[in-house]
Amino acid sequence: MEEHEMRYAIRRSEDALIIVDVQRDFCSGGALPVPEGEKIIPTLNRYIKKFSEAGALIIATRDWHPPNHVSFVKYGGPWPPHCVQGTPGAEFHPDLKLPRNIKIVSKATSADKEAYSGFNGTGLGAELRKAGIRRVFVGGLATDYCVKSTVLDALSLGFETVLLLDAIKGVNVNPGDSEKAINEMLKRGARKAVIDDFQSCHSS
DSSP states (O other): OGGGGOOEEEETTTEEEEEEOOBGGGSTTSSSOOTTGGGGHHHHHHHHHHHHHHTOEEEEEEEOBOTTOTTBGGGTOSBOSOSBTTSGGGSBOTTOOOOTTOEEEEEOOSTTOOOOSTTTTTOHHHHHHHTTOOEEEEEEEOIIIIIHHHHHHHHHTTOEEEEEEEEEEOOOSSTTHHHHHHHHHHHTTOEEEOGGGEEEEEEO
16 A cells, blocks of 8 residues: 555656546447446546646547447447547547647557557557656546556556556446456556645646
């Protein structure tokens, strides 16, 4: 629990906030809703405000599938059609207060390739390195799929990675999947935080 007791000061030139897939289709009324997925949005908005005030980089990933994507049941995948390019379901949730200078990362854009991670096939890792980013804070949907994959890839790429425990929700296709995912991320080296772990001040 000692990581949980840390106080984080946001470093403008070295930190980035990654918001994973907070899209209409993953929230209530969507094609593939994460149970209570929209309930993390107020907390995510608090993180966005903190990182914006610090002048730090903020990234939002999104599923951006073609209509014939391999992950859809019709084409042999496990999921109903969701987050199809250009449809309302693929839009970010309207309550998510993204800044104007948000960097949007689209993933799983090819019909024949699945990509849960924001780093998979997007060039995000190279862009973060070029920007001098050393530490990423990750929240969003869903804990046991795209959040987990994004966190594990960030760790594999050498970024210090902090999981925002109060800003994630899971699908839990199997009971306990989210808890297992969190444990795996922490075991692999991710740290954990909640909003109260952040100092009001920030450094460059």
